[in-house]
Amino acid sequence: MASYPAGYKYTKDHEWVELAGDRGKIGITDYAQQQLGDVVYVELPEVGAKLKQGQSFGTIESVKAVSELYAPVSGEVVDVNATLKDKPEVVNADPHGSWMIVVKLANTGEAGALLDASQYQDLVK
Amino acid sequence: MEQATEAPLKKTPLNARHRASGARMVPFGGWDMPVEYSGIVAEHLAVRTRAGLFDVSHMGQIEIAGKDALAAVQRISSNDASKLAVGQAQYSGLLTTEGTFIDDLLVYRLAPAHFLLVVNASHIAADYAWIAEQIKPAGDAVAVDASSRYALLALQGPAALEALQPLTGVDLAGIKYYWFAHGEVASVRATISRTGYTGEDGFEIFVPPQSADRVWQAILESGRAAEVIPAGLGARDTLRLEAAMRLHGNDIDETTTALEADLGWIVGWKKDDFVGAAALRAQKANGVTRKIVGFEMLDRGIARQGYDAYVGGSDAPAGKVTSGTQTPYIKKAIGMAYLPVAHTAIDTEFDVDIRGRRTRARVVPMPFYKRQR
Numbered sequence: 001m002a003s004y005p006a007g008y009k010y011t012k013d014h015e016w017v018e019l020a021g022d023r024g025k026i027g028i029t030d031y032a033q034q035q036l037g038d039v040v041y042v043e044l045p046e047v048g049a050k051l052k053q054g055q056s057f058g059t060i061e062s063v064k065a066v067s068e069l070y071a072p073v074s075g076e077v078v079d080v081n082a083t084l085k086d087k088p089e090v091v092n093a094d095p096h097g098s099w100m101i102v103v104k105l106a107n108t109g110e111a112g113a114l115l116d117a118s119q120y121q122d123l124v125k
Numbered sequence: 126m127e128q129a130t131e132a133p134l135k136k137t138p139l140n141a142r143h144r145a146s147g148a149r150m151v152p153f154g155g156w157d158m159p160v161e162y163s164g165i166v167a168e169h170l171a172v173r174t175r176a177g178l179f180d181v182s183h184m185g186q187i188e189i190a191g192k193d194a195l196a197a198v199q200r201i202s203s204n205d206a207s208k209l210a211v212g213q214a215q216y217s218g219l220l221t222t223e224g225t226f227i228d229d230l231l232v233y234r235l236a237p238a239h240f241l242l243v244v245n246a247s248h249i250a251a252d253y254a255w256i257a258e259q260i261k262p263a264g265d266a267v268a269v270d271a272s273s274r275y276a277l278l279a280l281q282g283p284a285a286l287e288a289l290q291p292l293t294g295v296d297l298a299g300i301k302y303y304w305f306a307h308g309e310v311a312s313v314r315a316t317i318s319r320t321g322y323t324g325e326d327g328f329e330i331f332v333p334p335q336s337a338d339r340v341w342q343a344i345l346e347s348g349r350a351a352e353v354i355p356a357g358l359g360a361r362d363t364l365r366l367e368a369a370m371r372l373h374g375n376d377i378d379e380t381t382t383a384l385e386a387d388l389g390w391i392v393g394w395k396k397d398d399f400v401g402a403a404a405l406r407a408q409k410a411n412g413v414t415r416k417i418v419g420f421e422m423l424d425r426g427i428a429r430q431g432y433d434a435y436v437g438g439s440d441a442p443a444g445k446v447t448s449g450t451q452t453p454y455i456k457k458a459i460g461m462a463y464l465p466v467a468h469t470a471i472d473t474e475f476d477v478d479i480r481g482r483r484t485r486a487r488v489v490p491m492p493f494y495k496r497q498r
Contacts, residue, residue, distance in 0.1 A: 037149075037161060040427070040450075043425075062165075063165045063166065063450055063451060066427075
């Protein structure tokens with residue numbers, strides 16, 4: 001059984017967000033990487049891109065398929081994890097440590113509606 | 126990946142074994158099949174460097190027998206079966222009158238007047254109905270759908286021979302590529318064929334369904350020292366793509382002819398009449414207007430089945446990608462596509478629309494991967 005960090009918030013689309021002040025670090029969950037299988041390609045937005053909650057912010061590809069990545073919160077992209085360009089497989093190895101983007105939150109209240117770790121665990125069990 | 130249908134999924138004799146072993150199961154061609162065990166990449170690399178064991182019992186078996194069996198096979202199968210000795214197999218196509226693919230298959234000559242056709246899982250019923258109808262004029266020959274009488278295992282990779290040899294009295298080294306022998310594996314009656322769909326050396330092993338699990342377990346046990354692992358359909362697909370083997374439903378279908386698919390070598394040009402012959406002879410005389418190519422991506426991105434291809438800076442799609450992925454062994458985004466014949470020379474560049482983004486690709490020789498012999 002995977003452990004889902006208690007400090008993160010989760011979406012039904014299997015992204016996580018770690019909030020710190022007005023910043024949110026975003027990645028995909030262990031459940032998501034298991035469903036995808038071996039990740040071979042991650043396509044992420046540029047710094048400066050404006051995201052709306054629920055909107056696609058990129059794609060993640062396994063050998064078999066392409067999946068959309070959905071923004072758990074609205075905001076402006078302020079950092080992108082460049083490591084994933086050459087080492088996309090770290091998403092499989094360490095999904096909860098492999099952040100994809102950091103956004104400056106447009107609305108700090110928005111994350112309140114997301115799932116907490118135990119709610120997410122119930123969703124995927 | 127095919128979607129689940131209303132009809133209940135069929136199960137191979139190894140279904141319980143796959144589930145007990147923790148394989149990820151998916152619906153495929155009406156069957157409940159393992160797509161991966163330990164992961165597509167790990168399984169793919171195992172087959173390239175050691176060996177992997179696949180359950181391909183979903184494949185169909187159609188037997189044609191009778192005094193005029195050869196004539197019957199010659200009519201429905203594009204390749205020239207008269208070239209087959211008893212104990213030999215060949216790749217071939219079941220073609221429409223337009224020379225396009227109803228299915229692709231392997232033809233085994235079991236006896237002078239007894240052939241075994243191995244066809245794709247999702248086409249068994251349609252292939253059988255078509256074959257039974259088409260061979261009526263051939264005389265004394267009858268087709269039987271024997272799929273339920275066979276389980277089929279594929280042991281593929283450089284360690285296949287050493288893993289299998291301790292289980293059989295058949296001298297495996299004596300079986301040449303695309304030949305087969307009858308014998309036993311783990312004391313189970315088996316037909317052992319030196320064929321496969323991975324681009325590696327290996328064997329496909331036909332056994333009675335009730336003994337499939339015993340043989341499966343015996344091979345994994347025998348292959349333990351060589352680190353032979355079970356593998357699923359996901360790795361089978363990436364392996365066959367690196368080896369540039371066509372996949373029916375992707376790279377060949379009822380819209381693509383044998384010549385367009387660059388499979389002229391499976392057409393028995395010297396044969397008498399066969400289904401599709403007239404159309405293919407005309408197309409050979411006139412030349413094809415489009416042809417399959419192998420490509421690799423120059424820009425970052427993975428071109429996948431169904432994506433549009435563009436040539437010469439035109440805004441109108443000129444062709445389509447039929448297979449494509451990032452492959453685990455050669456570690457490149459590769460694929461196959463149909464392009465106008467003027468744009469199919471090696472090194473020709475073209476664009477693929479990857480979800481709205483024009484992405485550069487280059488025509489390269491196939492196969493993408495060729496094993497060292």
